Amino acid sequence: MRAYLLQRDPRPLLVSLIALLLAAGVMVLSPSAQAVDQSPARAAKPDFSQTKTLTRTFENADGTTYSFPSREVTVTADTTQDVRGRQRILISWTGAQPSGGRASNPYGENGLQQEYPVVIMQCRGIDDPSLPAAKQLSPSTCWTASVAQRSQISRTGAEASWTRDLLADPADRERVSGITPFPSADVCPTADIAPFFTRLTPFVAAKGTVFPACDAQHMPPEAAVGAAFPPNELAAFTDTDGRGSVQFEVRSDVENESLGCNDKVACSIVVIPIMGLSCAAPSVPATPADDACRKGGRFLPGSSNFANDGVDQAVSPALWWSASNWANRFSIPLTFGFPPDTCDVLDSRAPTGFYGSELLAQAALQWSPAYCLRKDRFKFQLNQMSDDAGWNLMEAGEGAAAEVSSEHELRGSDPVGYAPTAVTGFSIGYVIDRPDNQGEYTDLRMNARLVAKLMSQSYLGSDLGRGHPGMAGNPLGIMTDPEFVKLNPGLTQNAQEAGAALLSLSNSSDVIYQLTDWMAQDKDALAFLGGKPDPWGMVVNPAYRDIAIPTAEWPLLDSYVPQTENTCRQDNPAVYFSQLAAPVTTLRKIAEALLDAWPNVQTRCEFDLSTQLYKLGRIDRQSFGARFMMGVVSLGDVDRYGLRSAALEAASGSYVEPDDASLAAAVGLAKQQDRYGPFVLDQADVRRSKAAYPGTMVVYTAAKLRNLDQTSADKVAQFIRVSTTEGQRPGTGNGDLPGGFLPIRDSGVTAKLYASAQQVAAAIAAQKAAPSAPPSQGGVDNGGSTGGVTSPGGALPGEDVPSADPSSAVPSVPAVVAPVEMPQTQAIGSRTAGGLVPSLLLIGLLGIAIAGGLRFFVQPPRAPRGTA
Secondary structure (H helix, E strand, C coil), X not given: CHHHHHCCCCHHHHXXXXXXXXXXXXXXXXXXXXXXXXXXXXXXXXXXXXEEEECCEEECCCCCEEECCCEEEEEEECCCCCECCCCEEEEEEECCCCCECECCCCEHHHHCXXXXXXXXXXXXXXXXXXXXXXXXXXXXHECCCCHHHCCEEEECHHHCHHHHECCCCHHHHCCEECCCCCCCCCCCCCCCCCCCEEECCCEECCCCCEECCCCHHHCCHHHCCCCCCCCCCEEECCCCCCCEEEEEECCCCCCCCXXXXXXXXXXXXXXXXXXXXXXXXXXXXXXXHHHHHCCCCCCCECCECCCCCCCCHHHCHHHCCCHHHHCCCEEEEECECCCCCHHHHHCCCCCEEEEECHHHHHHHHHHHHHHHCXXXXXXXXXXXXXXXXXXXXXXXXXXXXXXXCCCCCCCCCCCEEEEEEEEEEEEEEEEEECCCCCCECCCCEECHHHHHHHHCCCCCCCHHHCCCCCCCCCCCCHHHCHHHHHHCCCCCCCCCHHHHCCECECCCCHHHHHHHHHHHCCHHHHHHHCCCCCCCCCCCCHHHCCCCCCCCCCCCCCCCCCCCCCHHHHHCCCCHHHHHHCCECCHHHHHHHHHCCCCCCCCEEEEECCCCEEEEECCCCCCCCCCEEEEEEEHHHHHHHCCEECEEECCCCCEECCCHHXXXXXXXXXXXXXXXXXXXXXXXXXXXXXXXXXXXEEEEEEEECCCCCHHHHHHHHHHHHHHCCHHHCECCCCCCECCCCECCCCCHXXXXXXXXXXXXXXXXXXXXXXXXXXXXXXXXXXXXXXXXXXXXCCCCCCCCCCCCCHHHCCCCCCCCCCCCCCCCCCCCCCHHHHCHHHHHHHHHHHHHHHHHHHHHHHCCCCCCCCCC
């Protein structure tokens, strides 16, 4: 090799190396190179983190003390600022005492029969001694949904361990305690019955009402049986390593008026790792209460309490309010965002309505106050409806703009611009519990054929479905489908009706179109819908065979009514598979159904005593530990409500979850076919990618480029400019971009969206008039349209009408835009322009390097020295 190199002229190689070094320098200095990662991950640092050393201590009869080994516990919360009702916050902890006797359901009073859990609840007030007493939190401002969680009533001495609490005030060691004056027998007849012990932990409502919590009648109205919302407080399980985490759902005054948390009333999440009561010196002889206080638990760490057996009270969650446990609390202060009606309350101006996509809902919730609370901006209002309905209102001139996620048919002669406004999407949300009390399943994978099976109502649901012609041998639900089991092993195969359907939308939506387009690009899904059995013999519901996809509206085609001896069903004959599917009108309803594990299946039969008639309705919420439900949800709702999203199959065998990287990969595949038009994400391209998330969607602000009144045009242009600059700043505050959205930036993969948005905003603001028609040959009026949805003269609706001057059919971006009063936003630079010259230089240098290298290696050997 050395002889080979020595025989060649080194000058071409030197030129090549110099060119490569210069190219490297260009890459370092190039602005585009500095902005490769256009979608930085959300900050991993939690909003709250605190560590405490917790110790349980016993006082001996001689006055000495004995302390159990201390535990250093750390609690974190991922977000605490600008939270909203029903939002879930990730609470995590390490170092806690491992739990024993795990309950199947940790929520509300169902979680009481555990040992050493971590109690988590929402309380009004802040742990700040400098504040007035009314603004400080206390056990009386912490919410529980039942009496049993906050009061101990008429207990024997063996059940009164709190009376021996080392840290308790003397008054709390009395036979009756907790509230002064203590309720009379007229108010609480079972509370003061000697010789039994009672401890009441009253609840003080936001308006000052005191509920003594001595029975169900003396609890706040939100704690009633059958309340609108299930309990959010829980006694969470700590694993044998001392770790645990939960998604805690916060409630605003909209969901819980008695608790009263809002943007003006401060609240906290209180986390109490149960260590066990610290106990005062025992009496001589020791009393049953002394013995009860010193107990250490019946269950081994990590064990379950399926039988709901009794536990040792001193290490149970029932005494979270005791002095020993309360002293160990972690208090996580919360701030609440503005309520949804803020703009209506604080801004008397008439709103400017934008109509359409619900995918933008969570962003609009944060964006709206950033408009209505500033006089230099208009009062923005998103009116959620189907994409088609929003588009039609915009085209008819009844709305300033539409929010859509795909190209829609243009029925009038006025051109429409699509400004990319947000990158988000949909997911298959789910709540599924592992069997044997192992917690939630977190790794669901779904392919297009499985979704097609659900959408086509090809699972039987229950024995009622077995009589359906042409599919009697199909599984009852997806959980018993061998294809699903192969993808998601280890889950229960106990069939539920909810496992026979995917909760979806009943109306037209771009989301359904994108979902079914993904199905249409999968040969296995298409073959199944076409009548080909899957490898395990399952066949499509004959009512859906050869259904045309993609489609924006999924129909209910089945007509099977079961023949049964059930009196209720005989009195209420109905299409069974439509009752299983039971689609709803909004994505939010689906998200809330998943949040509550409450399928929309309409097969519950009950007898109405008032009418003496049977009726069918929605089935009950699923039991914790046996939940199995799936639905189509928006990524914005996934983030707010802490839902789980299935990984969807992109390229064969590659399952992709929604996150910034997978959304960015999908955006990279999207192409814009026409200036001012939308970007098309071809699912055929997604099927070839191993990184792109199939549920990615871009939301566009669509508005007329002609014949829109100038005031509305200026507002729409302002909205596009603000929403694509400061509106893309990730955060939870007013004007910020919430989770579930990929920020649009002026660089990286979303730069094309940003550039297009600015062009469309300028064109909307300009409202360039239609070009004048050329003089007619015979002086006949050509019946030109004035806009709206009127068809051009001589053309039928839906026909393509060529423009008299194609070059002027769509306005170009003007050099000077009509002035619009605009707030100051973040400085924006064009990285594309800034990187053009360096890019060209880089290409040239690389060309020189390659040429030099080729010349060096292909040149003929030099003649040896001294030869002719």
